[in-house]
Amino acid sequence: MTSARPQILIVDDEPANVQVVAEALAGFDLYFATNGARALQMAVSQPFDLILLDVVMPNMDGFEVLRWLKSEAKTQHIPVIFITAMTDVNDEARGFDLGAVDYIVKPISPPITRARVRTHIEIKRQRDLLEQHAAMDGLTKIANRRRFDESLARAWRAAQRSAEPLTLMLIDVDYFKRYNDYYGHSPGDECLRRIAHALEHAFSRGDDLAARYGGEEFALLIAGDQGETAARRVIDAIADLEIPHARSDASVFVSVSLGAVVTRPDLTQPDTALSAADRLLYAAKEAGRDQGHLDDQISGRRVVIRREPENPTVVSLP
Ligand SMILES: [Mg+2]
Incomplete structure (x- = not known):
């Protein structure tokens, strides 16, 4: 079930960065993790609508977190936006290859971050709705x-x-x-x-x-x-x-x-x-x-x- 307010997980090893993103996304239900392992733990136990993921983190980096998210049935459909200071096109391409839906470059612009987050949440909602309808019997509203x-x-x-x-x-x-x-x-x-x-x-x-x-x-x-x-x-x-x-x-x-x-x-x-x-x-x-x-x-x-x-x-x- 998706709640009325979209739930977003922000993952960044630097609390100051988490703070900046959180301020840009005031009004959403926000959750935080400052390392990859914790992020994965949270992602399987709660239905997030979107994950904002830092690429460079100690131990488990963003790519590894993304690969893991895509391999789990419970988390593979959660859209992931990378947030990174890197401007290396190879890294961007790698992120998209692994299944990220978008990239936001630090220092972030709050209005652009908000707009992209809204767009991807809307896409996910539409897709969830389509899937629900495709699996539902039109007359009785139970499973088909x-x-x-x-x-x-x-x-x-x-x-x-x-x-x-x-x-x-x-x-x-x-x-x-x-x-x-x-x-x-x-x-x-x-x-x-x-x-x-x-x-x-x-x-x-x-x-x-x-x-x-x-x-x-x-x-x-x-x-x-x-x-x-x-x-x-x-x-x-x-x-x-x-x-x-x-x-x-x-x-x-x-x-x-x-x-x-x-x-x-x-x-x-x-x-x-x-x-x-x-x-x-x-x-x-x-x-x-x-x-x-x-x-x-x-x-x-x-x-x-x-x-x-x-x-x-x-x-x-x-
Ligand atoms: Mg970092």
Whole structure:
């Protein structure tokens, strides 16, 4: 998340230089580091919008700091402007080669420094916005399929290193075509939005991801092997919305069917795991919808998850 006020990290081994730059950038949220190691430490722990980096510093110089920033996923997209007294064109070229976005030469001119900083922050904001939109489903505002596929690839690589299990789930809204035909497309869209919101709300922990996978299909990626609990949570969360569905044969309310796989990267591949979830989803539909079919590839357990029946009304007799 980017805060309203851009956050800028100023890195220079001479506090007097930091002071000059800071005065030029009054109004921004400013942070300081007087050596490269400290700068890197701060850059991974906080989402900066821009880094102003001195080239000549003892121990770790600006080039080395920049190379490190570009090699880390967390910091590689932060724009870096070099601030240097050197006027050697080779050094400038080297900085650009390493991925610096601009150069400011000491002694700095406050108005020019401000203008360049503003420009690069604006470019970064625009790019962040584009990336956000490219990864977001337009109708429901949750992650789209592209983002899901990217997250799955990333989670898979992480799980390969850690040997941790993953749960993949495909969810389909029961009789959604009938819902659209009966209630109209606008209520149909609203129904998808409510389901998306409920899923996102139920699975917003850490690296868990809820995505719209297409049409009336959603996908979940969950760290760990608690697939059965998660599947139950999905079925209950959608039932709890109590969206009336007069044309459903599965329930009086909008319900979902789902297929889930609990697995580990040493057992299968992402595409194969998704196909397996898809087959389980199909089986859940065939078996009457409003249920989940889960295959735990680690324990070998297969389960069918159905909604808990409503509590029978208790009538107290005199
Ligand atoms: Mg210096």
